Amino acid sequence: QVQLVESGGGLVQAGGSLRLSCAASGRFLSSYAMGWFRQAPGKEREFVAAISWSSSGSPLYTDSVKGRFTISRDNAKNTVDLQMNSLTPEDTAVYYCAARWGAVATVPRRVDYWGQGTQVTVSS
DSSP: OEEEEEEOOEEEETTOOEEEEEEEEESOGGGEEEEEEEEOTTSOOEEEEEEESSSSSOOEEOGGGTTTEEEEEETTTTEEEEEEOSOOGGGOEEEEEEEEESSOOOSGGGOSEEOOOEEEEEEO
């Protein structure tokens, strides 16, 4: 069992930045790949970024956030952060931390554990 708790959401103007953090707890965390998904009103949940706990492999990003978002992890603290820069109103959504045993998950059905979500609202 893995527990995920997000923090850091809020309201920001377009062009601004936010940093989301996900605190993970549970057993065998080093075996889980971590990621972020988001869900906007009336839309399906979508992949944003993912990273493995190991040092091998590059982080993955959906095309719309490449160059603007950066995912990172701190193995000592069991946290995964998402730095979001140059935010636009299209980034408005509930952001969810996600964990999957083994490989990263880029579709919701592959995720093993979800956090409760944190709201990000970008005003124009």
